[in-house]
Amino acid sequence: MQTKKQELEGKLQKIRELEQRLTFRLHILSKQIDQQAAEMLRDTPINLSAYRFMTTLESLGESSIADMARFIAMDRALASRTAVELERKRYVEFRKDPSNRRKKLVALTKDGEEFLSHIMPRFEARRTKLRAHLGEDMFASLHDCLDRLEDAIKD
């Protein structure tokens, strides 16, 4: 019985260690946040990659696909496919870069802006809820930790 108990405790310990790995935790948490966001978009014509693409475009203004991909740490091919799908839905349009005619820029259309303003309140509500749940002190300290972690990753 003692051996069985020790064996189970050993197993439990290994699981706890895994769950305490920072990069593993961040991955799982980020996945859970993504799954929740995907759920929030289920009744809309776009998926989470497209939503991320559109909100980023809204913040950056017209941009090249390469800049978009870099900013959201999205695979370049996925960014490109996402832009093409969004163009088909008339939420974005392609423009020629006046300073370099070979470079293509992507920008939100009026339809795209309207659609975003229709669904962004859901995400704002989630942000407000998360922030309230964390409390102001923890919210600030989490941002500080993420700043430091970003530095550490770049290192």
Add this chain to the structure above:
Amino acid sequence: MQTKKQELEGKLQKIRELEQRLTFRLHILSKQIDQQAAEMLRDTPINLSAYRFMTTLESLGESSIADMARFIAMDRALASRTAVELERKRYVEFRKDPSNRRKKLVALTKDGEEFLSHIMPRFEARRTKLRAHLGEDMFASLHDCLDRLEDAIKD
């Protein structure tokens, strides 16, 4: 000139706001950590999903695909494909669950364990570096924040 300056400041402000969104930050950071991990696996025969699958299996011991998928918040189909690929490399094997013959379990093989012990030091080195860069106080406070955030997400 003043208008142009105001316009640029307005644009910059929008980008800063986006970068300060917690869920956005977590997503980007998690992506960057993933890209780094993928780089660390480039000279090995497995990708990041497979590595995650194997380390989790190492901690959990033999498990069903469903349990594995749940534990690593991995899409069930991807978990299944990953297991099949790893079996082809002889790093995992499938077993019948003695308590339910219709249920299939997956477990690390000796080869899988050896391979893991060969590449895990790279990841341990990264963990040690991240922890040192954060410092003990910030490391603890980051874990506290993540605990709270996990609760908030489940809510």
